[in-house]
Structure formats: C-alpha cells, structure tokens
Amino acid sequence: MASFKIEGGHKLNGTITPQGAKNEVLQILCAVLLTPEKVTVHNVPDIIDVNKLIFILGELGVKVEKLSSNSYAFQADEVNLGYLESPEFKRDGSSLRGSIMLVGPMLARFGKGYIPKPGGDKIGRRRLDTHFEGFTNLGAFFRYNKEESFYGVEAEELFGTDMLLDEASVTGTANILMAAVLATGTTTIYNAACEPYIQQLCKMLNSMGANITGVGSNLLTIIGVDTLGGCEHTVLPDMIEIGSWIGVAVMTRSALTIKNVSWENLGQIPNVFAKLGIEFEKIGDDIFIPEQESYEIQNYIDGSVLTVSDAPWPGFTPDLLSIVLVIATQAKGTVLIHQKMFESRLFFVDKLIDMGAKVILCDPHRATVIGQNFESTLKATTMTSPDIRAGISLLIAALSAKGTSIIHNIEQIDRGYENIEARLKSIGAKIERI
Numbered sequence: 001m002a003s004f005k006i007e008g009g010h011k012l013n014g015t016i017t018p019q020g021a022k023n024e025v026l027q028i029l030c031a032v033l034l035t036p037e038k039v040t041v042h043n044v045p046d047i048i049d050v051n052k053l054i055f056i057l058g059e060l061g062v063k064v065e066k067l068s069s070n071s072y073a074f075q076a077d078e079v080n081l082g083y084l085e086s087p088e089f090k091r092d093g094s095s096l097r098g099s100i101m102l103v104g105p106m107l108a109r110f111g112k113g114y115i116p117k118p119g120g121d122k123i124g125r126r127r128l129d130t131h132f133e134g135f136t137n138l139g140a141f142f143r144y145n146k147e148e149s150f151y152g153v154e155a156e157e158l159f160g161t162d163m164l165l166d167e168a169s170v171t172g173t174a175n176i177l178m179a180a181v182l183a184t185g186t187t188t189i190y191n192a193a194c195e196p197y198i199q200q201l202c203k204m205l206n207s208m209g210a211n212i213t214g215v216g217s218n219l220l221t222i223i224g225v226d227t228l229g230g231c232e233h234t235v236l237p238d239m240i241e242i243g244s245w246i247g248v249a250v251m252t253r254s255a256l257t258i259k260n261v262s263w264e265n266l267g268q269i270p271n272v273f274a275k276l277g278i279e280f281e282k283i284g285d286d287i288f289i290p291e292q293e294s295y296e297i298q299n300y301i302d303g304s305v306l307t308v309s310d311a312p313w314p315g316f317t318p319d320l321l322s323i324v325l326v327i328a329t330q331a332k333g334t335v336l337i338h339q340k341m342f343e344s345r346l347f348f349v350d351k352l353i354d355m356g357a358k359v360i361l362c363d364p365h366r367a368t369v370i371g372q373n374f375e376s377t378l379k380a381t382t383m384t385s386p387d388i389r390a391g392i393s394l395l396i397a398a399l400s401a402k403g404t405s406i407i408h409n410i411e412q413i414d415r416g417y418e419n420i421e422a423r424l425k426s427i428g429a430k431i432e433r434i
Ligand SMILES: CC(=O)N[C@H]1[C@@H](OP(=O)(O)OP(=O)(O)OC[C@H]2O[C@@H](n3ccc(=O)[nH]c3=O)[C@H](O)[C@@H]2O)O[C@H](CO)[C@@H](O)[C@@H]1O
Pocket: 023, 024, 026, 097, 098, 124, 125, 126, 127, 167, 168, 169, 170, 171, 172, 312, 317, 318, 319, 340, 341, 342
C-alpha cells in the first residue's frame, strides 16, 4: 500500500493540463467491442482503472496498440469468448466499476455478456438493476449466480423497444445504449443519463455508423443497424479533475491556469464554484484562478444558508461534492453539503475534523461546513484515503495544512488521477510517494 508524504502550507503557481475523462474513456473502451474494425482513441488517461480495462480487453483477444503516451488503437476482430467464463475474468472484471459496460457490447455483438459484481468506490449501495432491466427489455434472458455474485445476459437477437429507466444511471444508460445500437428495430430510452460522458459515447457510436438522436437530452432514440465500423475518438478533459485543480488552487491560495477545459461541457461546475465565492476567469478555453486571500460563500436571496447538492446531469455531479466540501472548510461563511446519491461518501469528514475543520455531519447524506476564512489553518496529520474523491480532497487539505501529512492507500487516488505527484510538483508542491 503506497502513501504520499506532503509538506503543506506552500503557495503553488503554474499551468496544468487536465487528463482525459476517466468516466468517459471507460465507456469508449467498452464500445471498441462493437466492431471488428480498428478504433483509435486519443487523450486516454494513464490511470489504474483505465489500464485495468485495457488489460481486460487484451485478455478478451482485442488487439491493443499503444500509438503514443495517451493514444491507442484497438481492434476486436478475434474475440475470445471463453475468457468471459474464466476464473481470471471473475477476478479482473470485479476490480473496477467500468468493467460493467463490457456487458452491453458483448451481448449486442456476440449474444452473451457476463460480469462479476464490479468494483469501484465503496460509497454506498451501487445496484445494477437498471442495466439488467434494460437488457431484458431488449429481449435478453437474465441470470444471476448469487454465490459468485456473477451476472449474465444472453440473447440470439435483441429487439428495439420503448423503455423508461427507473433511474438515470450513467453506466446503465451507456450499457443499454451499446446494446440497442445493434438491436433489430427502434429503441427509445427515456430518463436516460445525459452527462457529457454519454454525449461523447453517442457521438462516437454515430461516427461508427449508429443512428442515435436526442443526444444531450434524457430521451434517446436509437434505430438499430446491422454492423458498426471503425472510428477515431478524442476523450474530453476530465471535469472532475478540473474541479479538483480548482480546489488545489484556492486551498493553497495560489494562482493556477487550467488549460483547455472544454468550457461548454462543464455544466453547473463553474456556477457552483462561483457560489462558493471563488474568483476565476475564462481565457479562451482555459480557466485562470487568481491568487485569492479569501472567498465568501453566497447565501440565497432571502439570506438563508446555501446548499450544494448533487443531481443527475445537468445537475451538479456527485463526484465533486467531496472537493466542494473541503474547499468550504476555508471559505468565509457556511454551506450545507447534501450528497443525495451515495450513502457513504461523506464519512471522510472525520479526517477533516481531526485536522481542525469545522464540519458537522448531520446524517450520512448531509454535512454543514462552517468556513474558517483561513483564520485558523488546517493541521497536518496522518490519514487513509477511503475513496477516490475523498482521497483527492484529503490531499488538497494536506497541501493547505502547515506541516507534514501522510496519506495512505493512495491507490484510490491513482485510480483516477494521472501522475498526480509529478503534476503537483511541477507547480511547486512538496509531495513524495513513499
Ligand atoms: C465509472 C463511472 O462512470 N462512474 C460514475 C457513474 O457511476 P454509476 O453509473 O455506477 O452510477 P449511477 O448513475 O448508476 O448511480 C449513482 C448513484 O446515484 C443513485 N441515483 C442515480 C440516478 C438517479 O436518478 N437517482 C439516484 O439516486 C444510484 O442509485 C446510485 O446510488 O455515475 C456516478 C453518478 O454520477 C458517478 O458518481 C460515478 O463516478
């Protein structure tokens, strides 16, 4: 188990380019299974989850060619279906969340898709019902082996249909979409998730020859086609990483430029940071965060306390709430953080409280943060990263705290942040992997 040693309390300065989006690329990599032709993907982040999924594709027989540090070519012309039922797949497939999206493309192209209970963050219940209800709506037969937590769907042919998802699941929508593109007839998916990740997947599938309309809305219409061809796709910058770098800048009271952020795909993110009182500028497609001594949380018009809560897109992403929470600990003012989607994502506040932050965990979903306006700084400490976003939030807290902090279990951070310590060092942070 690796750890970070961080000497905090130093100002940083410089320019950062965000990596490609983890949650988009996991969908895109699964979609390469939909065609025997070559698919080239650019801006692939070099992170643990992505590398694990590329490994699984290789075991499935997909030809993987690394073209440069962040570009790959994939060709799924000889797929080894036997691997899907092997003990190795049961082990490899359960090590990340993104592997669940192998099921839709495998079912659509080869008539069967299997998956062990996928991994990912332990941040509360993470059910898969939406995925499998979608596949059975398309005519697949579903089976579940409870002892092994092994899911399977099979179908000789899938048939388009109208469906209403029970919730706007991100990976669920991607999975059903990837099955529906090769189904016979027309499918409509209502209450579809419409995050930029899904919009990008639709764009890719359409460029492979699929016929999807309604992209960006919660009603997708898919006219099935017989086959899909190759394509070239570039992954968007990671909006969660962009939010994390904003956190790094303001908590260390530093100036930072974040390059090429794709402003038009950031949705509510800039609005939420503005409500926390953070100053930033849009310069072309970059975000410039000036050095700011203080940032004041806005109240509502009637003077009541601001709430920042998550919601499916175009609401605010749950993956940035832990970062908003840590930023609020040094703001001027009070905010209620309401994490509606996940039940166990706020428990990490105990560590911030140990560091001297004023946070009251009201219940598993809500925390009130009383900002200290840097009048009392955070104290360095030793902690363990419980999940990817809590991990980066604790790292941001450690960069802000005077003294030396240690963060254990940083594999959680490596799951989604490419080469984080080198990039932090490049802007002046004192951080070491130990
Ligand atoms: C690999 C990947 O892409 N992971 C992302 C994906 O996970 P994932 O696709 O697993 O998450 P889902 O969208 O399925 O659901 C997330 C949670 O929110 C709940 N829920 C969801 C929709 C809804 O309308 N109401 C509701 O309560 C679900 O029950 C679940 O507890 O989307 C999540 C929600 O943005 C992100 O946190 C994850 O980073």
